[in-house]
Amino acid sequence: MEPFVLQRKKHDDGPVLLELKGWTDAYPALTAGFTTRSGGVSEGGCGSLNCALHVQDDEQHVIVNRQRVAEASGMPFDAWTCAEQVHGNHVHIVTSDERGRGRLNRDDAIQNADALVTDVTGVMLTSFYADCVPLLFLDPVQRVVGLAHAGWKGTVSKIGPATIHTMMANYDCRPEHIRAAIGPSIGPCCYEVDERVLAEVNHVFAACPEARAHADTIIRPTAPGHAMLDLRELNRQLLNQAGILTTNIECTSWCTGCHTDMFFSHRMEGGATGRMMSWIGWRMT
Ligand SMILES: [Zn+2]
Numbered sequence: 483m484e485p486f487v488l489q490r491k492k493h494d495d496g497p498v499l500l501e502l503k504g505w506t507d508a509y510p511a512l513t514a515g516f517t518t519r520s521g522g523v524s525e526g527g528c529g530s531l532n533c534a535l536h537v538q539d540d541e542q543h544v545i546v547n548r549q550r551v552a553e554a555s556g557m558p559f560d561a562w563t564c565a566e567q568v569h570g571n572h573v574h575i576v577t578s579d580e581r582g583r584g585r586l587n588r589d590d591a592i593q594n595a596d597a598l599v600t601d602v603t604g605v606m607l608t609s610f611y612a613d614c615v616p617l618l619f620l621d622p623v624q625r626v627v628g629l630a631h632a633g634w635k636g637t638v639s640k641i642g643p644a645t646i647h648t649m650m651a652n653y654d655c656r657p658e659h660i661r662a663a664i665g666p667s668i669g670p671c672c673y674e675v676d677e678r679v680l681a682e683v684n685h686v687f688a689a690c691p692e693a694r695a696h697a698d699t700i701i702r703p704t705a706p707g708h709a710m711l712d713l714r715e716l717n718r719q720l721l722n723q724a725g726i727l728t729t730n731i732e733c734t735s736w737c738t739g740c741h742t743d744m745f746f747s748h749r750m751e752g753g754a755t756g757r758m759m760s761w762i763g764w765r766m767t
Pocket residue numbers: 668669670671672737738739740741
C-alpha cells in the first residue's frame with residue numbers, strides 16, 4: 483500500500499500535501515510527509531508550491547508557501563529547521579537552540595548537511611527535492627526522528643546508513659526499532675544514468691552483498707554505458723544492510739518524473755523548476 487497519502491485540504495486554496503499516514507496515525511504527535519507542487523503562490527517553473535530558497539523564485543513567495551505548509555502540517559512555522567544540502571553524506575544533530583534555523587533565509591541555515599536527526603519535541607526537520615530520494619526515519623522508542631536527502635551521490639556515499647549510525651551512536655537507538663520510509667522521487671521508469679554513476683553503484687555492490695543480490699532490479703541496461711537506475715531499491719537494500727528490518731521499510735510508488743502535473747522534476751523539466759519539501763517532527767501537544 484502507498485505510504486504517502488494525499489491529505490484532505492483544510493482550505494480550498496491550501497497546499498496539496500502527502501502525509502506519511504501509517505506513521506502519523508500510529509503516533510498522533512508526529513507530523514511527517516512530502517509536499518506536491520500545488521497550492522502555493524509561486525509563478526512560472528516554480529508554480530506554485532516551491533518550498534526552496536535556492537532556486538530562481540521570489541523569496542517572499544517561498545516564505546508564504548512555507549507558512550501554508552506549516553499551517554497544514556500542524557507544526558508552527560517557527561519550528562521549521564532547514565539545512566543547506568550539498569549532495570554529501572554529513573548528518574547533523576539538531577539541538578533545541580537550532581530550532582527554526584534557515585526558515586527565512588539561507589545564510590542562517592545549518593550548513594553542509596544532507597541529513598538531520600533530532601529528539602527535540604517541537605522541531606520540524608525539512609529538506610528539499612526535485613527527483614532525489616527522501617529518506618524518513620523514526621524510532622518511536624527513543625522518540626528520535628531523521629530525514630536524509632539521497633540523490634545518486636548521497637545514495638552511493640551511504641547517507642541512509644550514516645543517518646542510522648548517528649541515531650544509534652547519539653540516542654542509543656536500536657536498529658530493530660527504527661522505521662524508514664522512502665518517499666516520492668524519480669523512479670526506475672524515468673531515471674537513465676551513464677557510466678560515471680554506474681561505476682559508483684558497482685562500487686557500492688562490491689561492499690554490500692544485500693544490494694548486489696538485487697543488482698538486476700537496481701540496474702537495467704538500456705545501451706552501452708547506460709542503464710535505468712532504481713535509486714529507491716538501492717537505498718532500501720542499504721538500509722536493510724545497516725540493520726533496519728525489511729518489514730520496517732516502506733517505499734513509495736510515486737514517481738516525480740511520471741507525474742510532473744503533481745511534482746517538480748529536475749530531470750523532466752531541464753533543471754528550471756521548484757522544489758518539494760519533506761518534513762518530520764514531533765509536535766508539542
Ligand atoms: Zn517514472
